Amino acid sequence: MARITLEDLGGLADEPLEEDEEEPADGAEQTRLFSHWETVASSHQVTLPPEMADPIVQMTQHRQVREPVPYVTLLQQEKCGEVAYEDRQYPAGKWACITKGEPMYEQSISMGFMKLMRYICKENSIGRYLGMTVPVVNEIHLNEEGTELLRDVTTAYYLPGEFQPDPPLPMDPEIRIVERQPLRVITRVFYGVTTEESILREIRLLWELLGSTDTVLHEAYMVAAYENPSVPQRRNEIWFIRRAE
Template identity: 30%
Template sequence: MPVYTTAENSKESQTYEERHYPESKWVSTKVVGMVHKDARSTGFRRLFKYIQGANEPSEKVEMTAPVATKIVPGAGPNCESTFTVSFFIPPENAENPPKPTDPDVFIETWPAQTIYAKQFGGSPKDDEYVSHAQELAQELSDKNINQNYWFTAGYDSPFKMFNRRNEVWYVKDDKANNTQ
């Protein structure tokens, strides 16, 4: 799991955390589609093959949490969205991660960033993710966030029945503070 530090929350009523993440490496794949669950499943299968050895030098890589999915919504209500599903690359592999053999899988570096995270339980359906993301966006109305995309994050195996950890994220938009 990526390390982060948590900012002091100023209001007891906040239902989110402000987290500061250092630069990190992720293995990712993009899926274009209409349904979050289907895109996440397709992406997960591609990435699972990578960690099982579909890489050069055909070595297994530790499964990590969370499975993060970046969602860039389509232009309209019936347009396809772009889903980028990502697995965190653990520090022991981050310096020189195995090269993916699937052309749809790639290694990327996430910059150091501030993420606002809202946590919830259960096995959410697509509309529940959207509902939590909308709630978080409303709570962050006084913050500078990038509203062009948002993330879902799942921390548990699909076989875990209770005390599941899910999150939605927005990234702080530091550029919004710049006056150029």
């Protein structure tokens, strides 16, 4: 399978509709939407699979504001008058997760998120659109030298608040519902596309800001994606995971 980025599939909708409003797309509109995203995909040397047509329409029809994953900011560290990084606490919560181990990072997150997208868009036990949350988080691991990403990448979608007590079950056996424990992270914003090269660069930059410390993991990190691919300098974050105290 050719490459398509998470951001290309995760940012299909920007204008809010009423929650229950769902205007059926006619054949011409569905073709137009799919053609648009084929063009986006082709810019990343990708063939968009036909089974993504309906999820694309569903995401477009439900263009409500995305629900943020809840967190508390514990500390902001400034440098030259700007926030260099934040220390955050995320509460325990239920996430839909899928792990892929493709040859390239972009392939793993793409294939994983396309499956999550179908889960969000009615391929679940209640047969309805669940709503989008941000960020979508990708957990990555580095080799011992810290020079390369390992193949396995876990892509995670936070269940909206109304589904936290009783998450709908996925139809896809590769997707699992995980109750994650509270998570404390050091996070730094960066902008643009996410590739293995850009991720490794951002990890190095945050290490330079933090200096030597054993309070965070050295082998596991998270990449958080927030925005629509039409935004040239879209927002992402690199997360360093605090060790349990």
